[in-house]
Each structure stands twice: as structure tokens, then as C-alpha cells.
Amino acid sequence: MYSSRTAWLLxxxxxxxxxxxxxxxxxxxxxxxxxxxxxxxxxxxxxxxxLGDNYRKLVFDNEFIASVWRxxxxxxxxxxxxxxxxxxxxxSLLSSFPLKSFFRSVHTLPLVIAPIVIGSIxxxxxxxxxxPLPHFLNDWFGYDLNYGRSAAQAFWLIVIMDIWHWxxxxxxxxxxxxxxxxxDPYESARIDGANNFQILIYITIPMMIPVLIVxxxxxxxxxxxxxxxxxxxxxxxxxxxxRFTGIHIWKExxxxxxxxxxxxxxxxxxYVTIVMCWLLYSVMVSRGKSDDE
Amino acid sequence: xxxxxxxxxxSLVSFSAIADDAWWKSAGAPYGGTVxxxxxxxxxxxxxxxxxxxxxxxxxxxxKVRLENTSWDQMYDKAIKDMEANSGIYxxxxxxxxxxxxxxxxxxxxxxxxxxxSNPDIVAPNVSMDDFTTFIDYFKNGDGDVFGVPMEAFIxxxxxxxxxxxxxxAKAQFRAQYGYGLDPATTFGQWRDNAEFFTGYxxxxxxxxxxxxxxxxxxxxxxxxxxxxxxxxSFGLYNWGVSDDYxxxxxxxxxxxxxRAKAALNFWTQLLPFAPPEALQSTWSExxxxxxxxxxxQGWVYGENAAWIxxxxxxxxxxGKVGVRLPPTAxxxxxxxxSGNGYIGYFDGGAYGIPHSSKNKEATLLxxxxxxxxxxxxxxxxxxxxxxxxxxxADPKVVAxxxxxxxxxxxxxxxxxxxxGAPAFPFHGAGRSAIDPFIYQxxxxxxTPEDALDxxxxxxxKVMKDLGYxx
Numbered sequence: 151m152y153s154s155r156t157a158w159l160l161x162x163x164x165x166x167x168x169x170x171x172x173x174x175x176x177x178x179x180x181x182x183x184x185x186x187x188x189x190x191x192x193x194x195x196x197x198x199x200x201l202g203d204n205y206r207k208l209v210f211d212n213e214f215i216a217s218v219w220r221x222x223x224x225x226x227x228x229x230x231x232x233x234x235x236x237x238x239x240x241x242s243l244l245s246s247f248p249l250k251s252f253f254r255s256v257h258t259l260p261l262v263i264a265p266i267v268i269g270s271i272x273x274x275x276x277x278x279x280x281x282p283l284p285h286f287l288n289d290w291f292g293y294d295l296n297y298g299r300s301a302a303q304a305f306w307l308i309v310i311m312d313i314w315h316w317x318x319x320x321x322x323x324x325x326x327x328x329x330x331x332x333x334d335p336y337e338s339a340r341i342d343g344a345n346n347f348q349i350l351i352y353i354t355i356p357m358m359i360p361v362l363i364v365x366x367x368x369x370x371x372x373x374x375x376x377x378x379x380x381x382x383x384x385x386x387x388x389x390x391x392x393r394f395t396g397i398h399i400w401k402e403x404x405x406x407x408x409x410x411x412x413x414x415x416x417x418x419x420x421y422v423t424i425v426m427c428w429l430l431y432s433v434m435v436s437r438g439k440s441d442d443e
Numbered sequence: 444x445x446x447x448x449x450x451x452x453x454s455l456v457s458f459s460a461i462a463d464d465a466w467w468k469s470a471g472a473p474y475g476g477t478v479x480x481x482x483x484x485x486x487x488x489x490x491x492x493x494x495x496x497x498x499x500x501x502x503x504x505x506x507k508v509r510l511e512n513t514s515w516d517q518m519y520d521k522a523i524k525d526m527e528a529n530s531g532i533y534x535x536x537x538x539x540x541x542x543x544x545x546x547x548x549x550x551x552x553x554x555x556x557x558x559x560x561s562n563p564d565i566v567a568p569n570v571s572m573d574d575f576t577t578f579i580d581y582f583k584n585g586d587g588d589v590f591g592v593p594m595e596a597f598i599x600x601x602x603x604x605x606x607x608x609x610x611x612x613a614k615a616q617f618r619a620q621y622g623y624g625l626d627p628a629t630t631f632g633q634w635r636d637n638a639e640f641f642t643g644y645x646x647x648x649x650x651x652x653x654x655x656x657x658x659x660x661x662x663x664x665x666x667x668x669x670x671x672x673x674x675x676x677s678f679g680l681y682n683w684g685v686s687d688d689y690x691x692x693x694x695x696x697x698x699x700x701x702x703r704a705k706a707a708l709n710f711w712t713q714l715l716p717f718a719p720p721e722a723l724q725s726t727w728s729e730x731x732x733x734x735x736x737x738x739x740x741q742g743w744v745y746g747e748n749a750a751w752i753x754x755x756x757x758x759x760x761x762x763g764k765v766g767v768r769l770p771p772t773a774x775x776x777x778x779x780x781x782s783g784n785g786y787i788g789y790f791d792g793g794a795y796g797i798p799h800s801s802k803n804k805e806a807t808l809l810x811x812x813x814x815x816x817x818x819x820x821x822x823x824x825x826x827x828x829x830x831x832x833x834x835x836x837a838d839p840k841v842v843a844x845x846x847x848x849x850x851x852x853x854x855x856x857x858x859x860x861x862x863x864g865a866p867a868f869p870f871h872g873a874g875r876s877a878i879d880p881f882i883y884q885x886x887x888x889x890x891t892p893e894d895a896l897d898x899x900x901x902x903x904x905k906v907m908k909d910l911g912y913x914x
Contacts, residue, residue, distance in 0.1 A: 189527070189549055190870045192911030279721030279738070298661045298723025299887050387662025388723070388887035389880050404520055405876035406906065 183414035190407050204414035214415060216390065217398040218422060224305070224394060225373035228312045232369060233362070235313065236320025241350075243325050261318045269382025272311045276383075297384060301391030304384050308392055311379055316372070320365055327361030328354070363434050367427055374423050395419050463569055464503060467813070470565050471504025474806035478507045481795065482522050483537040485512040486728075486747055488595040488827030492814065495822070500813045506806050515726075516663075519872075522798075526551040531800040534807045538591045539793040540581050541865030546796070547584060548869040553797040556588040558808055565805055567812040574817055574832050581864050582794045591794025592811040595829035597746030598855050598862045599673050599788050601770040603627045604740050604761060605849070607652075613644055628741065628771050631678075631710050638717035641740035654717035656742025658730045661883040665726035667875055670711060670882055672789035672865065673743050678707035679776045681785050682866040683874070684900070689912040692900040699878075699900040700893075703773070708892035712885055723886060735759040743770060745791060746855060750828030753848035767849040769858055777861070786863035792829065830855060870910050877902040 183204055187196040208214055243254060260268065276283045276295065284295040297304040335353050344352070355362075377396035380386065386393035386401070393401075399419065402412040483489035489512050497508035513521070522536040526546075538546055546552050559566050572579060572589055582591035607613060608625060617625035621636050628634035638654030645652040658669040671683050684691055684698030691697035698704060715722060719738045721729060731748030733739055737760045744752070751758055753765040772780075772787050779785030795814065797807050813819070821838035824830050828851065835841055836856045845852040868874060878899040885895035907913050 188873070188910055190545060190873050190910060194549070273724075277721055277724050279719050279733070284720070296720065296723060298659070301887070301889065385660065385662025387660070387880075387883045389661065389884035389889050391887075392662070393880075401876055404523070406873040408873075408909070 179413045179416055182410055183417050185410040187410040188407050189409075196410070199410075204411050205418060207411065208414055208418055213390070214395075214398060217393055217395045218419065220390075220392075221374050221376075221394045221396075222426070224309065224312075224376070225370055227309055228316070228373050229366065229369055231309070231313050232317045232320045233365070235317045236324055236365075239317070239321040240324035240328055243321065244328055258318045258322065260315045261322075263315070265315070265378035266382055268311060268315050269379035272307070272379070273383050276307060298388055301388055304388060304391045308376075308380055308383065311383065312373065312376065315379070316369060320369065323365050324358065324361060327358055331357050359434060363431065366430060366434075370427060370430065371423060374419075374426075463818075466568060467503045467809075470567070470809055471506050471806075474803070474809065475505030476507075477803050477806045478509060479534040479803055479807055479810055480509050480511070480532060481535040481537075482511045482513065482518055482533050483594075483795070484515050484518050484539075484793075486595070486827070487751055488747060488823065488829045489537070491823050491826040492594060495826075496814060496819060499819075500810060504809065504813075506810065508810055515665075526798045526800060529800045531798075531802045533798060534801040534803045535795045535797050535811065537594075537793050538582065538796045540578075540791065541871050543582055543591065543794075544867045545869050545871055547590060551796075551798055552590045553799055553801070553804060554584075554588050555590060555592065555797065555808070555811065558797075558804065559812075562805060562808065565809055565812075567809070567816070569817070570812045570815045572815075574834065575815070576831060576833055576859075578790065578792055578831060578864075579794075581792075582796070591796035592815050593792060593794045593831040594814055595747060595827060596790065596792030596831050597749075597829045598790055598859060599743055599745050599770075600749055600851065600854065601627065601768045602734060602742055602744040602749060602752070603766045603768070604652075604737070604764055605766040606761075606764040607641060607644075607740050608766070613640075616640070616644065627766060627768050630771050631773070634741070634771060635710070635714065635717075637741055638714055642717040645740070650737075652738050652740060653719045654740050655714050656725070656730045656734055656739040656744065657711065657714050657718040657722040657886075658725055658727060658743070659711075659715065659718070659722045659886045660726050660729075661723050661887050663726050664875055664879055666886060667879050667882045668727075668789075669743065670708065671875070671878070672791075673770070674707045674711045675704060676786050676788055676863075677770055677772045677776060678703045678710070679773050679779070679785065680704045680707060681863075683868075683878075683903070685866070685868070685874075685903070685907075688914065689907045691903045691907070692897075695904065697900060697904075699903060700896040704896050705893050706773075708882075708885055708896060712888075712892055715886065735761060737761050743788075746851065747791075747828045749851045750825060750844060750848055753851065754825075754844055763847070765849060767851045767854055769854065769861070780861040787861045790859060790862035790864050792831070792864075824852070870907065870912065873906050873910065874903050877906045 184198060184201055185196045186199045188194070239257070243250065275281050276297065278284050278296050278298065287293040287295050295303060297307050331354070335357070336349060339349050339353055375396050376394055377400060380392050380394060380397060384392045386397040399412055399415050402408055402415060483492065489510070493510035493512050497510055501507050518537055519542070522533060525532045526536070538552070556572070575593055576596065578596040579589065579593050582593065583589055608627060614625045617640050620640060625637070625640070626633070628637055634655065641652065641654040659666050675684070680698055680701070680703045684701060684704055686696045686698070688696065691699040693701045719733050721733060725733065727745050730742065730744060731752060734742060734744055734748070735752045735758060749767060752761060753759070754762060756762050770788060776785055776787055780787045795811055797804055797811070801807055817832055817834050820830070820832045820835040821840045824835050824841050825844050830836060830841070830852060836852055841852055865871065881890065881895040881899035881902065884890040885892050890898070904913070
């Protein structure tokens with residue numbers, strides 16, 4: 151039997167690393183958010199303004215607000231497609247078909263590629279003039295793909311890129327969940343004459359809610375903080391079209407160097423993310439409870 | 444007698460080379476095994492420094508140089524983070540001419556002149572700051588002390604395809620269509636006509652080429668730079684249209700949304716229909732690649748690319764077909780530039796400097812002096828289209844490449860004074876970042892050039908106000 155002291159001792163390396171890598175930077179950013187600080191300014195020193203001044207300005211900052219809505223829109227759209235596709239693929243991977251293992255391996259490949267590389271691949275594939283996709287789309291369908299000019303094309307191209315990159319994660323997680331489901335309810339349902347659709351709606355999906363919550367959380371948080379792929383593909387353009395909040399904050403921090411204001415931006419965006427996840431969690435958990443009743 | 448004289452000269456040259464080598468070996472000995480970490484942009488001059496000069500330096504001194512050649516964005520990002528955090532990752536960093544004022548303002552850099560004066564044992568006998576062209580002045584403070592050793596300097600020129608412009612059928616068709624002769628552009632109207640003509644001409648001939656380059660990436664600062672540093676000055680808009688009291692909107696005394704600026708942006712965006720389809724995703728690198736691939740008949744091209752486009756048969760499909768000229772300018776601009784009251788375009792370049800956080804300052808001083816030798820300049824100039832030393836222009840190797848590249852180096856030597864570096868704004872990055880989205884939107888067609896510049900000047904004014912520059 152280990153003592154409580156031994157347990158804390160064993161936990162301490164993890165807690166120290168978590169503290170140094172997570173909590174210290176977080177509190178530092180929170181602290182900086184109360185200051186006006188830009189090293190490029192006439193006054194390059196940190197100047198305390200108030201606890202809420204930067205946050206008050208943010209509420210009226212149209213560029214920031216627009217970037218948040220853009221990010222939310224992106225997250226909702228990608229989440230919808232990734233969940234739908236991932237669920238269908240996971241269901242199909244439950245059954246046997248030729249070359250199933252090969253398909254599963256190939257399908258998983260995007261997951262092991264770094265986001266910045268994904269961005270590069272899509273750029274090479276879709277850039278006007280050199281990329282094969284615009285060439286064939288134009289040749290075969292007369293469609294002009296030029297995401298440097300079209301805001302809508304740039305947005306949807308990034309949506310497609312994200313779906314391609316992350317649907318395998320959704321598939322694998324849901325497949326693990328589906329494989330672990332108990333078989334008794336299915337056998338009972340079949341004896342009672344339920345068809346496949348009814349089994350899906352009334353048995354599979356309700357039983358999968360805990361797994362779905364985990365997947366939605368992870369993907370929602372990831373989508374809301376997307377930076378690398380977009381940076382590589384469009385740089386946030388054309389104009390503001392793909393300037394999601396992560397990129398917006400990066401530009402405010404590392405190009406404009408408004409450290410205090412950008413820190414407040416980061417904290418507020420973290421708050422928005424947490425609130426969204428909490429709302430989603432509440433809705434799904436209450437839905438799960440009402441289904442149980 | 445001639446043979447004796449020749450032998451004497453060869454012996455003297457060999458002896459001086461051996462003597463120089465001996466000095467570098469002895470000066471480097473105390474630092475043998477030291478690893479210098481540097482960061483630079485992934486450009487022809489930066490690659491030559493990493494691939495050739497760093498290896499030669501290591502062989503001579505035993506000091507290893509690890510040069511991280513990365514994208515322009517990453518280079519800035521990493522270097523600034525390192526210097527801000529004082530982490531000492533980099534022993535030397537690339538300082539682009541336009542950012543040097545921010546670095547000096549924030550006291551990031553070691554005073555190289557003072558450091559050399561304090562360490563006479565490591566002052567290379569064959570290196571003199573007086574050997575550099577006047578470009579080194581951008582890296583000096585008010586007292587004349589050097590904070591960066593120039594590693595590249597070049598001008599942005601008008602590059603055109605001689606073969607296309609000289610084609611007899613093209614000449615005839617152009618005259619029939621426009622009523623005057625086909626020539627490299629000396630006016631903006633002519634540029635536009637050339638662009639329109641060659642787009643049609645190439646399509647007619649089934650050639651993958653268009654009338655002009657446009658460095659018009661709609662999500663990368665390269666497009667803002669092309670506008671502010673090349674297009675706008677040639678229309679007579681200098682220093683971003685920012686007044687001495689840091690105002691950029693016309694109503695407050697600035698010029699960023701004035702008539703010249705709007706004419707410039709209108710001209711530039713109207714070239715897009717005649718540019719290769721990749722134009723809206725093109726930074727300076729892609730413009731160089733597009734031109735080298737034969738996809739444009741004319742264009743503004745950075746000089747660092749001009750030499751290899753004109754001479755490197757492995758990379759360029761237009762070797763022997765490249766003409767180089769000064770870009771067109773609006774009325775009065777050339778006179779203003781010649782009198783020192785304006786400039787016709789951007790004198791680009793950069794230097795390597797030592798951050799205060801460097802842990803190997805003395806060894807880095809040796810490395811920077813190695814790069815500052817006259818002896819290494821010619822090959823570097825050929826590889827990177829850059830010249831930082833006065834003597835390099837006369838080097839036989841450079842003279843030969845100059846002839847192949849239609850006199851690019853001669854043009855730089857003779858007309859460099861008409862160009863200028865970026866304005867001395869400590870807020871350079873912040874200001875440019877405020878302007879970026881408006882230029883992107885004008886290029887994408889989401890805003891008119893007039894609205895874009897009205898928005899850009901308001902955004903720039905806000906940044907300058909927030910930073911405390913406006914009274």
C-alpha cells in the first residue's frame with residue numbers, strides 16, 4: 151500500500167511539467183492582458199490600464215468579432231461533415247469487405263501528417279497555374295478554381311482540407327466505440343423485428359453518445375484553433391476570408407506586437423471556446439438523460 | 444620577361460592567399476568546435492551562404508556554422524522571438540533593410556564596430572567596412588557604427604522577354620493593334636498595352652505565357668510590399684504616403700489615399716487579367732519562378748532572382764532571352780529621385796547581425812568578417828544577383844554574368860542611387876500588417892482601389908495613433 155506522500159511524489163513530475171507548460175503561461179497571458187504594451191510604440195514599456203479595458207475594446211473590435219464568427223462557422227460546418235462521414239465510414243468498417251485492412255490503413259494516413267504539410271500538399275495541388283486540380287476542373291467542367299480571388303472558394307477549400315485531414319480520426323474513434331458496444335440490445339431489437347434504420351436511431355446512436363461527446367469536444371476545440379494549414383494555404387486571405395481567430399491573434403501578436411491587447415484576445419477566445427463546449431456538453435448530457443428516461 | 448612577371452604575380456597572389464588562410468586559421472583556433480546557429484531567408488544569397496561559404500569557413504577555422512534557411516515569415520518570427528526572449532538560440536540573424544529600424548529601436552543588436560574595436564585580435568586584416576557600397580549605411584546608427592554586415596543588396600527591375608519583344612510577327616501585330624511600336628515599357632500605358640497584347644499573342648500561339656507578372660498574393664505581405672515599394676514610388680508616392688508627423692490619410696496631411704496612390708493601385712489591379720493565373724498566390728519567389736518558367740512577357744522582378752533567371756540553364760527556361768531595364772515612372776518621379784527627393788523603387792537587401800543574446804559573439808564576428816571579404820563576393824553575386832562591395836562590379840566573373848543578364852549588374856551600379864530602402868519606421872511590421880487586408884481585398888476585387896486605400900490609411904493611422912506616434 152503506497153502512502154499519500156508517495157503518490158504525490160510520483161505525480162509531482164507531471165504536475166510540475168503541467169504547471170510550467172500550462173499554468174504559468176496561462177496566468178502570464180492573463181496578467182499581460184491588463185496592460186497596454188507594444189515594444190514598437192513610443193512608450194515601449196508595459197503600462198497597466200485596467201482589469202477590463204482591453205476586454206471592453208474587444209467587444210467593439212469588428213475585426214476580432216468577425217474572426218470569431220468565421221471560426222465558429224468553420225467549426226460547425228467541418229464538425230457536421232466530419233461526424234457524418236466519420237460515422238458512416240465507421241459503420242461500414244464494422245462489416246467485412248475485400249481489402250478492408252488496406253482501406254483502413256490508407257484512410258488513416260492523413261492523420262499522421264503534420265498540419266503544415268497538409269497545407270503544403272493542398273497548396274501544391276490547388277494553386278492556380280501549377281496545381282492539377284484547377285487544371286482538371288477547368289478542362290473537364292469549365293470551373294475556375296482560384297482561391298486567391300474567391301473568398302467562398304478559399305473558405306470551402308479549407309473546409310475540404312480539414313475534412314480530409316480529420317475525418318479518419320473521427321472514424322477511428324467512433325469505430326472503437328462501435329466495436330465496444332454490447333450486443334444484447336441488438337439481438338433483442340432484431341427479435342422484436344426492428345429494421346437497421348430503427349436500430350441505428352434507437353440503439354446505436356443513443357449508446358454512442360458518450361463517444362460522440364468526446365469526438366465533438368476534441369474536434370470542436372481543434373477546429374476553433376486552426377492555424378497551420380490555413381497559414382500555409384491562404385495566409386488568411388483573400389482579404390479577411392479565411393482569417394480565423396487563431397490567425398488573427400497571430401497577426402496582432404507577431405506583426406502588430408500589441409501584446410496586451412492580443413493577450414486579452416486570447417483569453418476571451420479561450421472563454422468563448424469553453425462556453426461553447428460547456429453548452430454543447432450540457433445539451434448532449436441532458437439529451438442523453440432524457441433518452442434514458 | 445613576361446613569364447617572370449607572371450610567375451611573380453602568381454606567387455604574390457598565392458602567398459597572400461596562404462597568408463590570409465593562415466590568419467583565419469589562427470584567429471579561429473580558440474573557437475574551434477564552436478557551433479554558430481544562424482537564421483536567414485531561403486533565397487539564392489542565403490542558400491549560397493549556407494551551402495558554400497559556411498562550409499569553406501568551417502574548413503578554414505574549425506568553427507561550424509549552422510544556417511537555418513527558412514521562409515520570410517518564419518525567419519522573422521523565429522529571430523524576433525529569440526531576441527525578445529533573450530534566449531540565445533541564434534548567434535546571428537538576418538536583418539532585412541526594412542526591419543533594421545525596429546531592431547535598433549529595441550536594442551536587439553550588437554554594435555559590430557565597437558565589438559571589433561574591443562577585440563583587435565579578431566579583426567581580419569583583409570576586411571574593411573569601407574569596401575562596402577553605400578548600402579551598408581542602412582545598418583549604421585547615427586554615430587556611423589555598423590550593426591549588420593550586408594550580405595545582399597539588389598534592386599527591383601523591369602524584366603522582359605527579349606525574344607517575344609523582338610519577334611517580327613509580334614511587332615507587326617502590335618503596331619497594327621495599338622498604332623505604335625512594340626518596345627519594353629517606359630510608360631504605364633505602354634506596360635498595360637504590352638500586357639494585354641502578349642496575353643492575346645501567347646494564347647493565339649498556344650504558349651503558356653501571359654502579359655505581365657503581378658506579385659499579388661492575397662494572403663501574404665509580398666503584395667503589400669510590391670505596391671508600397673515598387674508600384675507606388677514609381678507613381679510618386681514615397682514612404683507609404685506617411686507625412687513627417689505620422690499621418691497617412693489625405694485629410695490629415697498624408698498621401699496614402701491620395702491621387703497618386705489611387706492611380707498606382709488602379710494601374711496595378713488592372714494588370715491582373717493579363718497576369719499568369721497564379722498571380723494571386725504569388726510572392727516574390729513565385730514571381731521569379733513564373734518568369735523563369737517563361738510564363739510572363741514582362742514584370743517587376745527582384746534582382747536576387749534576375750541573375751539566375753538570365754543565366755542558370757538548370758532552373759530557367761528563358762536563359763539568353765531576358766532583357767533588363769529600369770521600370771517606368773510617372774512624370775517628375777525620375778527627376779525627384781535623381782535629386783534625392785524621391786525614389787523609383789526599392790533597394791532591397793539585408794545584413795547579418797549579432798543579437799545581444801548570442802553566446803558566441805567573438806566567433807560570430809569572425810564569421811561575419813569572413814562574409815565581408817572581397818574574395819568571396821564574386822561567386823556570391825553570381826549565385827544570388829546581389830552586390831554589396833564596390834569592387835565586385837569589376838570582377839571578371841561578374842562582368843561575364845552581367846553581359847549574359849543584359850547588364851543587370853551595370854544597371855544596379857549606375858542607377859542604384861535612384862532607388863531607396865524602406866522608410867525608417869520603427870513600427871514597420873505593425874503598419875504594414877494594418878494595410879495588408881485592404882491590398883488583398885483590392886486584388887481580389889472585393890474592394891475598389893479607392894475604397895481599399897481609404898480603409899488602408901485609416902487602419903494605418905489607427906496603428907500609428909495607438910503606438911503613440913501621432914501627437
